[in-house]
Amino acid sequence: MGFGNVSERRSAPPQVGVSVVILALGPEHAEAQDDSGRSQLWLPLVRRVRQPFLGRWALPGGNLRADRSLEQSAFEALESTTALHPRYLEQLYTFGDPDRSHGGLPMVSIVYWALVEREEANGVDRGSDLADAIGRDDAGSDSSGDVSVRATADGDGNVRWFPEHDLPPLAFDHRAIIDYALERLRSKIEYSDVATRLLGPTFTLRQLHDVYEAIAGQDIDLANFRRKMLASGDLEDTGLKRREGRQRPAAVYRYVPRRPQDAGSAYAIDRAVKRDEDEPDTVDSALAALIPSARG
Amino acid sequence: MGFGNVSERRSAPPQVGVSVVILALGPEHAEAQDDSGRSQLWLPLVRRVRQPFLGRWALPGGNLRADRSLEQSAFEALESTTALHPRYLEQLYTFGDPDRSHGGLPMVSIVYWALVEREEANGVDRGSDLADAIGRDDAGSDSSGDVSVRATADGDGNVRWFPEHDLPPLAFDHRAIIDYALERLRSKIEYSDVATRLLGPTFTLRQLHDVYEAIAGQDIDLANFRRKMLASGDLEDTGLKRREGRQRPAAVYRYVPRRPQDAGSAYAIDRAVKRDEDEPDTVDSALAALIPSARG
DNA sequence: CCAAAAGTGTTTTGTGTACACCCATGT
DNA sequence: ACATGGGTGTACACAAAACACTTTTGG
Structure with a gap:
């Protein structure tokens, strides 16, 4: 039990948090398409309400709780900031270089990526009205200088969707993280669902x-x-x-996958979703949820 | 809901550590081959010197330092426990389910995997002189992990190589982690060096x-x-x-890769190796070192 | 009947696999 | 010369790319 002497903090360990890259298709017939009329990927960002990078857009995130799995923490962060319900959730990477905090405390971020289905993305968050629901792409400009901080009030303003190809300046290394998530998506599409x-x-x-x-x-x-x-x-x-x-x-x-397949992540979602009461994870289930597929 | 970012910590955060799965080929003509005379993968494990799982074999590990990159922390953990010099080092996955500590404190382990060339693996360790290898504590365990424990430099017995197909019972979920690392290796061999x-x-x-x-x-x-x-x-x-x-x-x-290729990890090693004095990482270099290749 | 989208066929090109074979070298 | 491993040729199966074509539907 008490072997890990919590009291020993010698080389101060860094802080740890979870962030989530959430992806969804833009609305079908809006301007949410590129030149050639193709749909595009959009993602929700939240406006920072503290330093550093106060006022900038950033990935939704939250805290780690010692009594929750990483996946659950990611799920909760996602849900509490965006009110979205992901159909896919998978760990992306853990970032922890000392200088990524840019003036903040050293920070380790365990980043997950999630997929939300088009309907929900366009319905729920854009207030069920397609037109104004979509964050019009004054996005790029908006971020430019506006540092006004909406009240921590629930609803709005603090969360906005942006098209993949027109992101505002982001806090920290979040831009690179998003690019990495997109890369992962592009490679996983070839061998998973x-x-x-x-x-x-x-x-x-x-x-x-x-x-x-x-x-x-x-x-x-x-x-x-x-x-x-x-x-x-x-x-x-x-x-x-x-x-x-x-x-x-x-x-x-x-x-309908014929083989056990990449059930991992689907399972992960199911778990995150239906877990109201907690039952302890077994090592096996933790791993099952982890191993994404034949190809790491 | 005021945490659209990664900087605020409140409900007791879990401990964080690094572990490393180290892989190398067994000696060429020894019994280090399977039935059909093929070489096999071997990996070094360390014996735990505290509860839980006292006496069991576990992955080498160490602490995270806020002033080091994750990669550097992994490199240091690897080096200080096994005295090995990896030719490849890449992040594998971050484990953090609450029950994986089995009686220890909740523990988040950022796990890396490393490849060591056959010569070094067999030269330095096999045979009888485990010499400078030291049994340090592993991360999955009790993060308590004080870096000083390694002082028990009696030198041997605390680190030992095992063939992939004949592993002893392991502490925590380390067995599953190793399997995952092997899976990653098997998939990466197809499209990287x-x-x-x-x-x-x-x-x-x-x-x-x-x-x-x-x-x-x-x-x-x-x-x-x-x-x-x-x-x-x-x-x-x-x-x-x-x-x-x-x-x-x-x-x-x-x-000699013709394209920029999967230079990420090679670079990572170079950095870790030549870093005696620290120069701050840039976000870019951190990311460059991160993005393993076209296929996440 | 026409436009637009669904759905099928066919040919060409490339890639992976099996396996027969020739070449270089030390004993 | 011959055994052993280094190295090449070739034929076939199969998957992917290109693109012409037929079918179904609403106006």
């Missing part, structure tokens, strides 16, 4: 295709994409049809 | 081939392997010849 986490539980092949193009940032042959996806055997036809445009309706699919 | 880090700076294609087989745990067609490696364009013929067996000598190659 992350793409589906940006859509609802069911989707058409075209929708899925659009997600892939949004993330890859380039055109992908639709015919080949369709064949490849279907050949993977992980898509199950729900039998339903859904019309996106105004022409022929498309088949609706559901993602 | 990690394999070469288990050999010296130069090597023959057969040596490299053996490393791949050792890591994959299965036979790999030598002819195709050779072609694939040469086609990658990352191997440079040194013009030298080296005889492994007693027959025809083989061409000696050096790894």
Whole structure:
């Protein structure tokens, strides 16, 4: 029990916190698309209310509690700052270089990344009205000088969505962290189901295709994409049809991995979500939630 | 909700430490090979000198210092416990579930993994002189970890190498952590130069081939392997010849990535190695050292 | 009937694998 | 010369890319 003499703080250990990079697709037909009409990734940022970097935009974050798993801490940070409900949550990296605090206390940040489905991102947080819901991209300018600090009041102003390609200046090394998260997303899309986490539980092949193009940032042959996806055997036809445009309706699919697969992260979410009462993690479950897939 | 950032700590934060999974190839012709005569991976463990898990084998570890980067802390932990000099060092994952301490204080362990080249691993340690290796405390344990414990420099018995497939019972969740590190190694071998880090700076294609087989745990067609490696364009013929067996000598190659590549980790090592005096990291360099490659 | 999107076929190109074979070297 | 490991050639299976084509739907 009391072996770790808490009293010994010799070379003062750094502070530790959690941050989360949250990603979602922008609204479908808004200006939330790039030149070529593709959807884009958007992410919510929060305005800092203290030094250093007071007034700048930063990643949502929170504290670590000794009685919570890291995942839970990340989930709570995400939820309490943005009121969002992620469909995917995975540890990204732990940052701790001494100088990243830029005047603050030395800080170790355990960073997670999360995916939120388009519907929720555009509905919940943008106040259910698409138009003004989306943080118009005066974003870039806004951050420029405005250091006004909204009251710590709940609702608004302190959280805003920005498109991946038009981020404001960020606090600390958060910009680089976001880039790293995007890189991770782009690589994981090739061998896991992350793409589906940006859509609802069911989707058409075209929708899925659009997600892939949004993330890859380039055109992908639709015919080949369709064949490849279907050949993977992980898509199950729900039998339903859904019309996106105004022409022929498309088949609706559901993602159903055949192998144990990358169940890790999905499980992680389930746990974080349904854990009201805590039951202790077993080492195994902790690890299960950890091991993302065959390819670390 | 006032914590849109990473700087405020309140409910008792957990302790934080660093641990390292160190991997190297076993000696060439010893029993360090599996049934089919393949080389195997070995790793050094340290014996715990306190509760919980007193007497059990565990990963080498150490403390975090607020004035050191995580990488440096990992490097120091590695060096001070095993006296080894890694050719590769990369962050693996951060573990922090509340129950992983099993009776100790809640503990967050930032785990790194490292590769040591066969020569050094076998030279320094195997055999009988564990000489300067010291049994320091590991992080997963009681962070209490005072750096002074290492004074028990009696020198040996506290560090020992074990083959991957014959590990003793381990403390905490260290067994699962090791498995995760092996998984990471097995996946990274496909798209980075990690394999070469288990050999010296130069090597023959057969040596490299053996490393791949050792890591994959299965036979790999030598002819195709050779072609694939040469086609990658990352191997440079040194013009030298080296005889492994007693027959025809083989061409000696050096790894020379053409693209910026996965320079991250190599750089990380360089930094850790040459840092006697500290110069502050820039955020950029920290990130450069971080981003392992195209595939997170 | 037309436009637009869903969905299919077919050819070409490239990559991985199996395995037969030749070459260089020391005994 | 011959055994051993170094090194090359080649044929086949299969997956990915390119792109022409057919089908279904709403106007």
